[in-house]
Amino acid sequence: MECRILKIPGSLLRLGVAFLTLALGSACAYADFTEREDVSAFVEEISARNGLDAAPIYAALSRASYLPRVIDLITPPSKRGVRSWHRYRSRFLGHAHIEGGLKTWAQYENELRRAEKQYGVPPEIILGILGVETIYGRNMGTFETLSTLATLAFDYPPRAELFRGELESLFLLARDQNRDPASYVGSFAGAIGWPQFLPSSIRRYAVDFNGDGRIDFDNDAVDAIGSIANYLREHGWVAGAPVAIRVRLLPGTDPVPLIETGIEPSLSPAQLLGAGIRPLTDSLPDAGEATLVDLETPGVDTEYWLGYRNFYVITRYNRSSFYAMAVFQLADALRASRDGSSIVAAPPKAKSATKSKASPAAKAKKPSKAAPRKKQASQPARRKK
Numbered sequence: 542m543e544c545r546i547l548k549i550p551g552s553l554l555r556l557g558v559a560f561l562t563l564a565l566g567s568a569c570a571y572a573d574f575t576e577r578e579d580v581s582a583f584v585e586e587i588s589a590r591n592g593l594d595a596a597p598i599y600a601a602l603s604r605a606s607y608l609p610r611v612i613d614l615i616t617p618p619s620k621r622g623v624r625s626w627h628r629y630r631s632r633f634l635g636h637a638h639i640e641g642g643l644k645t646w647a648q649y650e651n652e653l654r655r656a657e658k659q660y661g662v663p664p665e666i667i668l669g670i671l672g673v674e675t676i677y678g679r680n681m682g683t684f685e686t687l688s689t690l691a692t693l694a695f696d697y698p699p700r701a702e703l704f705r706g707e708l709e710s711l712f713l714l715a716r717d718q719n720r721d722p723a724s725y726v727g728s729f730a731g732a733i734g735w736p737q738f739l740p741s742s743i744r745r746y747a748v749d750f751n752g753d754g755r756i757d758f759d760n761d762a763v764d765a766i767g768s769i770a771n772y773l774r775e776h777g778w779v780a781g782a783p784v785a786i787r788v789r790l791l792p793g794t795d796p797v798p799l800i801e802t803g804i805e806p807s808l809s810p811a812q813l814l815g816a817g818i819r820p821l822t823d824s825l826p827d828a829g830e831a832t833l834v835d836l837e838t839p840g841v842d843t844e845y846w847l848g849y850r851n852f853y854v855i856t857r858y859n860r861s862s863f864y865a866m867a868v869f870q871l872a873d874a875l876r877a878s879r880d881g882s883s884i885v886a887a888p889p890k891a892k893s894a895t896k897s898k899a900s901p902a903a904k905a906k907k908p909s910k911a912a913p914r915k916k917q918a919s920q921p922a923r924r925k926k
């Protein structure tokens with residue numbers, strides 16, 4: 542039901558609020574966010590905290606709309622779908638992502654090189670993120686960010702705290718950038734522009750990489766390139782270190798205890814070898830601790846990979862091992878298309894060695910590798926734009 546398109550003068554609304562509550566149900570009782578006590582409390586709190594004038598915030602919120610589509614899209618399906626790595630991967634490694642990536646690489650070669658020099662993050666990884674996020678600026682979302690974040694902040698209790706923080710950040714960003722808070726557009730989860738940063742991430746990690754004196758994620762790929770590289774470096778990217786390698790399991794190996802150690806790398810090479818994990822090549826690279834990543838597809842043997850520190854850093858962008866692996870494999874495909882080399886330490890298409898069977902225990906119990914959602918999640922998971 543469309544609820545907030547009604548624009549009724551405040552006095553009339555106050556008189557009629559009880560009637561409207563009965564008529565429309567409590568979630569739809571307010572034509573205007575600013576008629577709500579929880580919203581005024583929020584406005585007073587963020588004004589006081591940040592020294593902002595409350596009047597323009599009220600004015601902006603009175604023009605914002607409740608977006609039922611945003612709630613539909615962000616609400617997880619009641620029945621959890623079957624995880625399929627192959628299906629997920631196919632969304633990001635097709636023609637549009639590869640050709641678009643090569644074109645973007647050619648167009649911004651100098652800026653990508655400059656970003657690598659400054660932040661240590663190679664071009665293909667930056668492009669991998671740009672490709673998975675927005676197909677290089679082609680699909681940035683069409684949701685008005687102010688209405689989106691107001692809807693999520695005030696009418697989506699499961700993540701209200703996160704989105705109230707992002708709404709506050711949006712007002713601060715608009716102040717910083719001298720922009721109308723209603724002028725931002727992006728995903729149904731409030732992510733903005735080429736790199737799909739949330740407002741708090743723009744304020745914390747965005748850089749003006751083309752030096753024109755402002756951050757422009759709507760039109761400027763160069764600011765996005767520098768900002769993604771800075772984001773990854775700030776989250777611990779290690780220049781020149783591996784991201785992930787494919788491995789196999791010795792017969793009888795139970796991967797579940799290894800997977801349950803979590804997505805943050807904590808397993809030493811000796812622990813991994815002792816537990817039955819084997820590289821496809823001669824030896825495990827000397828690259829520190831790793832996590833075991835399982836990529837399952839119904840009807841197909843589960844792929845196992847070791848994710849190193851840099852794999853974990855990619856999951857700080859979006860807290861999902863499928864997401865990080867898609868970025869990594871798109872990056873590898875772009876590197877291979879460009880100069881025929883690979884950034885995967887072990888080739889993913891080894892023959893019989895890849896045919897490891899998941900143990901019965903692994904099939905019985907399959908924890909998600911995505912870290913639990915946290916209040917400070919910098920980029921909430923997105924299903925679609």
Ligand SMILES: [Ca+2]
Nearest residue numbers: 749753755764
């Ligand atoms: Ca700029």
